[in-house]
Amino acid sequence: xxxxxxxxxxxxxxxxQEDVDMVNPLDKEKGVTLEDFKLIKMHMSxxxxxxxxxxxxxxxxxxxxxxxxxxxxxxxxxxxxxxRLVAPTCLYLASKAEESTVQAxxxxxxxxxxxxxxxxxxxxxxILEMEMKILEALDYYLVVFHPYRSLSGFLQDxxxxxxxxxxxxxxxxxxxxxxxxxLVHPPHLIALACIYIASVLREKDTTVWYEELRVDMNVIKxxxxxxxxxxxxxxxxxxxxxxxxxxxx
Amino acid sequence: xxxxxxxxxxxxxxxxREVLGEGTYGVVYKAIDTQTGQTVAIKKIRIGKQKEGVNFxxxxxxxxxxxxxxxxxxxxxxxxxxxxxxxxxxEFMETDLEAVIxxxxxxxxxxxxxxxxxxxxxxxxxxxxxxxxxRDMKPNNLLIGPNGQLKLADFGLARIFGSPDRRFTHQVxxxxxxxxxxxxxxxxxxxxxxxWAAACIFAELLLRRPFLQGSSDMDQLGKIFAAFGTPxxxxxxxxxxxxxxxxxxxxxxxxxxxxxxxxxxxxxDLLSKMFTYDPKERISVQQALEHRYFTCPPPPTDPDKLxxxxxxxxxxxSDLNPREGPTVLSPPRKTRRVMPGRDGLEGSSLQGxxxxxxxxxLKQAAGxxxxxxxxxxxSLDFSIFGLKPPNRPTINSxxxxxxxxxxxxxxx
Numbered sequence: 001x002x003x004x005x006x007x008x009x010x011x012x013x014x015x016x017q018e019d020v021d022m023v024n025p026l027d028k029e030k031g032v033t034l035e036d037f038k039l040i041k042m043h044m045s046x047x048x049x050x051x052x053x054x055x056x057x058x059x060x061x062x063x064x065x066x067x068x069x070x071x072x073x074x075x076x077x078x079x080x081x082x083x084r085l086v087a088p089t090c091l092y093l094a095s096k097a098e099e100s101t102v103q104a105x106x107x108x109x110x111x112x113x114x115x116x117x118x119x120x121x122x123x124x125x126x127i128l129e130m131e132m133k134i135l136e137a138l139d140y141y142l143v144v145f146h147p148y149r150s151l152s153g154f155l156q157d158x159x160x161x162x163x164x165x166x167x168x169x170x171x172x173x174x175x176x177x178x179x180x181x182x183l184v185h186p187p188h189l190i191a192l193a194c195i196y197i198a199s200v201l202r203e204k205d206t207t208v209w210y211e212e213l214r215v216d217m218n219v220i221k222x223x224x225x226x227x228x229x230x231x232x233x234x235x236x237x238x239x240x241x242x243x244x245x246x247x248x249x
Numbered sequence: 250x251x252x253x254x255x256x257x258x259x260x261x262x263x264x265x266r267e268v269l270g271e272g273t274y275g276v277v278y279k280a281i282d283t284q285t286g287q288t289v290a291i292k293k294i295r296i297g298k299q300k301e302g303v304n305f306x307x308x309x310x311x312x313x314x315x316x317x318x319x320x321x322x323x324x325x326x327x328x329x330x331x332x333x334x335x336x337x338x339x340e341f342m343e344t345d346l347e348a349v350i351x352x353x354x355x356x357x358x359x360x361x362x363x364x365x366x367x368x369x370x371x372x373x374x375x376x377x378x379x380x381x382x383x384r385d386m387k388p389n390n391l392l393i394g395p396n397g398q399l400k401l402a403d404f405g406l407a408r409i410f411g412s413p414d415r416r417f418t419h420q421v422x423x424x425x426x427x428x429x430x431x432x433x434x435x436x437x438x439x440x441x442x443x444x445w446a447a448a449c450i451f452a453e454l455l456l457r458r459p460f461l462q463g464s465s466d467m468d469q470l471g472k473i474f475a476a477f478g479t480p481x482x483x484x485x486x487x488x489x490x491x492x493x494x495x496x497x498x499x500x501x502x503x504x505x506x507x508x509x510x511x512x513x514x515x516x517x518d519l520l521s522k523m524f525t526y527d528p529k530e531r532i533s534v535q536q537a538l539e540h541r542y543f544t545c546p547p548p549p550t551d552p553d554k555l556x557x558x559x560x561x562x563x564x565x566x567s568d569l570n571p572r573e574g575p576t577v578l579s580p581p582r583k584t585r586r587v588m589p590g591r592d593g594l595e596g597s598s599l600q601g602x603x604x605x606x607x608x609x610x611l612k613q614a615a616g617x618x619x620x621x622x623x624x625x626x627x628s629l630d631f632s633i634f635g636l637k638p639p640n641r642p643t644i645n646s647x648x649x650x651x652x653x654x655x656x657x658x659x660x661x
Contacts, residue, residue: 004379009316096308099408104301128302132330135303140328142312143409
């Protein structure tokens with residue numbers, strides 16, 4: 001973990017799970033449940049990833065974009081801030097903040113290509129308008145830390161940096177962005193949880209290594225459980241349910 | 250000056266006053282924060298017709314300044330959208346270090362120099378501690394507040410470093426402050442580039458003129474080698490592998506003392522450590538702060554006792570006073586700063602907010618060509634002499650667009 005995380009705005013703004021799980025009253029009125037809320041955010045994380053693959057940006061940009069989107073919905077309602085516009089705009093803003101600018105017109109082009117549905121249709125001017133609103137919703141805090149950097153350091157330190165472990169853990173970290181973990185936990189703990197899951201899965205003994213790290217193993221195990229629960233329930237997240245949730249808005 | 254007019258209140262909080270100037274990405278004006286009574290400088294970022302939303306440079310500055318919080322770094326007080334434009338609110342700064350260096354009425358004691366340097370280094374150390382490179386250190390980006398506090402400003406070129414093997418553009422810094430590794434085209438560099446620039450500022454404070462005034466990148470290296478000798482491979486082993494490395498004719502280093510006759514031994518020692526060729530061997534800014542130069546006498550002057558250019562209005566009056574300029578007596582070495590045949594340079598400083606590159610260029614153009622007299626405060630009216638101070642090269646438009654392309658394309 002970079003030494004400066006502890007003095008960063010990211011660290012200061014970590015939230016409790018209860019605060020992240022608060023459905024905005026405006027959305028609640030429309031019948032949006034906590035589960036709908038989570039489903040929509042997951043769907044939008046996937047949307048950001050799909051768009052990012054089209055415009056070819058680094059994983060880091062995707063991770064930052066998803067974090068922005070999730071932060072926005074801890075403060076704003078989906079009723080006022082349409083997720084179908086917020087998601088691509090977050091990718092647009094993250095691409096700038098992470099120094100890999102993507103043109104708005106390219107995004108608009110790929111949005112049309114990915115979704116025929118009119119509800120996803122937004123033009124450049126919509127994205128630019130929303131960019132300003134998102135900046136405000138984020139209170140202009142744009143620096144986000146991610147588990148990726150600490151992940152490679154940890155793997156190397158634990159002597160687990162072979163290709164298979166690297167790929168598995170990297171994929172696990174990617175999947176954590178389908179959940180709200182990045183809003184709640186310091187990124188290096190998320191990385192450690194992913195390594196924990198992978199080492200259990202690949203039957204690598206890391207007990208001693210974790211002991212030497214002097215981190216609270218209970219926290220690591222709790223995060224790991226959350227991730228595993230997510231994989232468990234993921235099977236039930238069908239397109240119909242996502243569309244039903246979006247339809248409420 | 251604009252009257253306090255409630256209709257000029259922006260975002261229900263700021264009372265707009267006079268325009269201070271035109272920045273890289275919009276107009277800068279003075280305002281009063283009605284919540285705190287504080288005078289502030291507001292940068293209005295043009296968005297309007299641009300198809301790419303919030304200006305990239307502005308966004309960078311916002312991103313980094315939100316993470317930096319230090320008495321020696323400019324404070325971003327607030328951001329707000331107003332009529333479709335984004336506005337950044339900064340603390341109001343009276344002047345900048347370039348204006349101090351250039352003001353021939355100001356005598357800088359060794360304690361004064363130490364104080365300005367210490368504040369510069371402290372601000373820079375805070376950036377480096379947070380893994381942020383400033384990349385545009387120069388006297389006119391070091392702003393000075395009403396209480397004499399010096400603060401680093403203009404983070405439009407700054408960026409986060411520390412991810413291994415990231416490649417950056419070498420087209421950063423105004424040329425005179427560029428480290429040799431940048432001039433040789435390195436794309437992997439670290440905080441050493443800021444240290445080199447800080448050393449140039451140190452030298453400039455001692456000499457009262459820019460130290461290494463290269464007219465091109467090649468010439469800049471020539472000037473560096475003339476001052477410190479052509480580096481040998483034993484001094485800097487990686488040099489020959491740098492992308493734009495070319496062999497320079499060997500010149501021996503003159504004694505450092507001959508370049509800085511007035512400097513103390515401690516100052517010379519620190520300077521030589523900061524001007525080390527090999528970036529890996531170069532002293533860090535934190536180590537520089539711990540150098541004996543800062544602990545040995547004389548102590549750094551208290552910031553609010555530091556000499557500063559006279560406030561704006563008085564300068565304007567004195568400009569009209571024919572007795573001013575010509576009668577000024579100054580040590581002979583200082584006259585070297587005034588050189589004929591250079592392009593005009595106005596406004597060593599738009600006092601108050603930082604003047605960024607495009608801005609000073611714009612101002613020059615306006616002042617020289619159109620003759621539009623925007624009263625940029627100067628300590629001395631050079632037109633009286635028909636002489637002009639040396640033109641500071643900033644990142645020129647070619648560099649800028651090159652930089653922008655790189656930033657857009659390279660960091661995928």
